[in-house]
Amino acid sequence: MLYYRPFQVDKIMKPDNASYERYQRQTILKEFGEAGQQKLLHSKVLVIGAGGLGCPALQYLAAAGIGNIGIVDDDIVSITDLHRQVLYSTFDIGFSKAEKAKHSLARLNPGIDIIAYKERLTTFNTLPIISAYDIVIDGTDNFASRYMINDACVLLNKPLVYGAVSQFEGQVAIFNYQNKKGDTPVNYRDLFPEPPREGEVLNCAEAGVLGVLPGIIGTMQANETIKLITGMGKALINSILTYNALNNRVYELSLSARKETLLFTPATAFAFQQMDYDWLCSSNNRKFEINGEAFNHLLNTGNADIIDVRETGELPLPTGFNYTQIPLSEFKEKITSVKSETVIVFCQSGKRSLQAAQWLFDEFGESKKIFSLQGGIFNWLKNNSMQQP
Amino acid sequence: MKVNIILFGQLTDIAGTDNFTLENVADTDGLVAKLHKSYPPLINSKYVIAVDKNIISTNTLLTNNCTVALLPPFSGG
Numbered sequence: 001m002l003y004y005r006p007f008q009v010d011k012i013m014k015p016d017n018a019s020y021e022r023y024q025r026q027t028i029l030k031e032f033g034e035a036g037q038q039k040l041l042h043s044k045v046l047v048i049g050a051g052g053l054g055c056p057a058l059q060y061l062a063a064a065g066i067g068n069i070g071i072v073d074d075d076i077v078s079i080t081d082l083h084r085q086v087l088y089s090t091f092d093i094g095f096s097k098a099e100k101a102k103h104s105l106a107r108l109n110p111g112i113d114i115i116a117y118k119e120r121l122t123t124f125n126t127l128p129i130i131s132a133y134d135i136v137i138d139g140t141d142n143f144a145s146r147y148m149i150n151d152a153c154v155l156l157n158k159p160l161v162y163g164a165v166s167q168f169e170g171q172v173a174i175f176n177y178q179n180k181k182g183d184t185p186v187n188y189r190d191l192f193p194e195p196p197r198e199g200e201v202l203n204c205a206e207a208g209v210l211g212v213l214p215g216i217i218g219t220m221q222a223n224e225t226i227k228l229i230t231g232m233g234k235a236l237i238n239s240i241l242t243y244n245a246l247n248n249r250v251y252e253l254s255l256s257a258r259k260e261t262l263l264f265t266p267a268t269a270f271a272f273q274q275m276d277y278d279w280l281c282s283s284n285n286r287k288f289e290i291n292g293e294a295f296n297h298l299l300n301t302g303n304a305d306i307i308d309v310r311e312t313g314e315l316p317l318p319t320g321f322n323y324t325q326i327p328l329s330e331f332k333e334k335i336t337s338v339k340s341e342t343v344i345v346f347c348q349s350g351k352r353s354l355q356a357a358q359w360l361f362d363e364f365g366e367s368k369k370i371f372s373l374q375g376g377i378f379n380w381l382k383n384n385s386m387q388q389p
Numbered sequence: 390m391k392v393n394i395i396l397f398g399q400l401t402d403i404a405g406t407d408n409f410t411l412e413n414v415a416d417t418d419g420l421v422a423k424l425h426k427s428y429p430p431l432i433n434s435k436y437v438i439a440v441d442k443n444i445i446s447t448n449t450l451l452t453n454n455c456t457v458a459l460l461p462p463f464s465g466g
Contacts, residue, residue: 032444141466164463166398171463191444192462198433201399201462209465242397242460244407252397253439253458258446 008105014262020171022111023065036230037065041112043229044068046133047049048121050101050139051075051285052084052214053163053221059087060222062105066229069105070133074120075349075377079313084211093316112199121145122272124235126152137161142351143195144277150188155272162188163221165209170217173240173255183255186238189264190296191255213245258372288357288372289350292380295373298344305340308377309347309356320384328352335363343365346373346380392420393456400459403430417436420457436461 020027045066047054050073059267062069077085077092077100083318087104088097105114117129126148130136136158138149146164153160153176160175166275175187220243226339227235242254290298298304300319309331326334328347343360345353350373359373364370373380392411401407404427414420417438425432439458440449451457 049466051466139466141464143462146464147396163466165465166461166463169398169463171460191437196462200433200435201464203460214466244397251397251440251458253460256444256445345448375436 022109026064031232031336032076032230036232039229039231040065040226041067041259043135044070044133045135045137045225046070046072046074046130047137047139048145048296049139049141050085050087051078051139051141052165052209052211052219054137055085055087055101056100056215056218057137057139057163057222057225060104060219061225062112062114064222065109066112066228068115068133070115070117070129071098071101072117072119072121072129073101074119078310078348079315080311084209085150086215107159115283121148121156122275123148123275127156127269127272130158133158135159135161135225137163137225139163139218139221143201146188147195148275151275154187154189155267157267160187161221161225161228161262163214163217165214165217167208168210168245170213170215170220170243170245171240172217172220172224172236172243173207174235175230175235177228177235177237179237186257187261187265188262190258191240193258193261193264205353206254206258209246216243216245233375251295287356288370289374290344290371291374292383295344295371295380296384298371303340304342304371305321306346307338307343309345309353310377316363316378318381322333326356328356331356332359335359338364338368340368342369342371344371344373346377347377350374350379351376390414390451390453392451393454394424395456395458398420398461398463400411400431400434400436400461401434403428403434414451416448416450417445417457420451428441434461 023037025036026032043063043066047058050058050071075097076094077088077097079093081087087101092100096117096118102116119125127228130152136153138146138160140146150160157178158176161176162173164171177187178185224235227233231275238255239252241250243250266275288350308320308323308325309328311329345356347353353372357370360370392414395408396404411423412421421466436459437444440465441455
């Protein structure tokens with residue numbers, strides 16, 4: 001009889017230890033075998049974004065025995081995440097996603113190494129973090145991050161397992177996989193060379209998403225990753241698969257590398273660091289952003305309307321100043337209720353408030369001073385904790 | 390000549406359907422012009438075109454009963 005020894009699991013699988021029993025149901029597959037398990041245990045996978053896609057991907061990769069897992073996410077758990085981000089519980093609201101995900105995965109499989117990066121990827125930290133891994137999984141929720149991660153993987157020759165969702169549909173692909181023949185690998189910019197302009201594509205908060213859909217797509221990303229590592233089956237290399245959750249239709253498109261793509265990807269680490277991905281992806285919304293200090297100054301002047309655009313129930317609730325709540329989902333219809341000449345919008349991380357600021361600008365133009373709190377209220381509360389009662 | 394059109398993502402909201410057929414279109418440029426006329430919001434939408442499951446980047450001749458897919462970028466996660 002074998003018993004689990006939770007914190008002493010040997011990395012090298014032997015038939016007589018607990019890890020062998022843990023993985024037995026997959027090692028008995030002849031295509032997978034003990035050799036496949038050894039490959040997983042010696043692999044290093046970085047999951048960027050521990051959200052709707054990242055959670056299921058992480059869960060299956062950790063369960064399958066990927067030996068080294070990195071989790072990058074600077075966000076905290078919100079109540080609106082819980083319908084799809086299945087690694088978190090209601091008690092995790094307000095805490096770091098990367099840390100809570102690590103905690104949850106360490107309980108699932110104590111025999112693997114997990115590193116939580118509680119930081120936002122920038123052009124300065126992306127290359128060093130990605131360098132330490134064999135495969136990158138993109139589970140982010142915005143074009144700026146997606147283009148930055150793609151370009152970093154091109155620069156570092158790292159395979160990128162891409163997944164994205166919108167409403168009821170999802171996309172999965174493997175980019176930047178160097179085959180043995182030495183063909184130029186396909187990357188995301190071979191499909192969409194440049195990020196969409198403002199208004200060309202709905203963002204997630206605007207479009208909504210069925211909770212189970214990123215579950216399916218994130219799980220497919222985990223599956224493609226396991227296939228890449230073990231060499232089993234036919235991975236989605238040089239093709240993109242779309243899945244429709246409403247009618248179960250699957251459609252696969254072939255991709256090929258294009259010479260023009262080289263015009264868009266930075267050729268050196270220095271050129272990469274000089275890229276401004278946020279600007280590329282949101283042509284003119286940065287003009288609204290103010291930092292915590294400027295926000296405090298406007299608070300003291302006292303004549304600004306401050307609006308929380310998070311959905312009802314999202315925490316933490318700031319104290320120490322007056323504000324109204326207009327959730328982003330209702331913002332457009334209630335926009336005329338904004339009366340003051342100076343308006344400051346905030347949300348959790350500063351992304352949704354940028355959208356609200358843009359809408360305010362579209363409605364009122366230069367007749368109002370419109371500001372969005374950079375980094376969101378969570379960041380502000382952290383830096384101003386002394387002022388809280 | 391009949392061409393099958395498949396739409397994805399928010400493009401289905403614009404057209405009100407995810408698949409339909411068009412007659413008398415010779416190439417992808419002609420097809421796009423026709424679609425823009427029928428569904429003006431497509432003009433301001435971003436998508437790639439695939440003919441019989443291969444992504445194309447230049448004007449491409451269409452054949453009878455071929456399938457043209459319009460795929461927009463998704464960013465959600």
